[in-house]
Amino acid sequence: MRRISMLIAAFVLIVSCEEEAKSTKNATKKVKETATTKVEPTNLSKDKEQMLATTIAYFKNCKANAETRNDCRNSITKMISEFYTIDDFKNENNEYVIYDSIQPIIKKSDTWVQLGNANDQEALNKAQQAANDGKATLAIDVSESYGQVAMIIPGKLTNSGSWKLKVPNAAALVNYSADKSFMDKSLSYAFKSTENIVLFSKN
Numbered sequence: 001m002r003r004i005s006m007l008i009a010a011f012v013l014i015v016s017c018e019e020e021a022k023s024t025k026n027a028t029k030k031v032k033e034t035a036t037t038k039v040e041p042t043n044l045s046k047d048k049e050q051m052l053a054t055t056i057a058y059f060k061n062c063k064a065n066a067e068t069r070n071d072c073r074n075s076i077t078k079m080i081s082e083f084y085t086i087d088d089f090k091n092e093n094n095e096y097v098i099y100d101s102i103q104p105i106i107k108k109s110d111t112w113v114q115l116g117n118a119n120d121q122e123a124l125n126k127a128q129q130a131a132n133d134g135k136a137t138l139a140i141d142v143s144e145s146y147g148q149v150a151m152i153i154p155g156k157l158t159n160s161g162s163w164k165l166k167v168p169n170a171a172a173l174v175n176y177s178a179d180k181s182f183m184d185k186s187l188s189y190a191f192k193s194t195e196n197i198v199l200f201s202k203n
Contacts, residue, residue: 041156084136118197
């Protein structure tokens with residue numbers, strides 16, 4: 001009788017452990033599913049498309065005719081501000097600041113949140129969805145104060161062979177080489193790698 005009781009107890013323990021393992025596995029699966037941001041693709045409006053095209057053309061012309069290194073240096077903050085309709089990058093005189101000021105302003109702000117690094121697929125997902133929701137969203141090379149800044153614009157994630165990730169749609173004015181300025185291309189077009197690239201979005 002005692003042996004039978006021990007066998008029954010052992011069987012109950014095994015079943016209990018199996019159920020607990022299944023429960024843990026299902027809970028982990030739910031956490032993973034919850035953590036993945038679903039991206040709803042959207043199209044860039046014709047007005048925004050025209051605005052970007054005009055701004056890029058103006059920037060290239062400005063740089064080609066610049067007489068000092070400070071000429072055109074507020075073009076980037078102007079484009080970001082007008083595209084997203086925000087005033088974060090204006091000074092006390094209501095003038096657009098130079099693009100070196102972008103990082104300090106964002107880091108001190110309570111309204112900008114860091115989504116993560118560009119080597120994180122979830123952060124890339126969040127960046128694209130934020131832009132599709134109409135939120136100002138930027139990718140910044142934080143390795144230096146004047147690092148390249150790219151705007152995440154409405155669109156969809158596309159595969160990047162160089163990054164080995166699905167990356168957001170982007171636009172950028174390239175200060176060091178205006179002819180490389182672009183719109184409606186993948187974020188990996190703006191940066192050679194994901195190193196030091198951090199994503200931010202404004203609430």
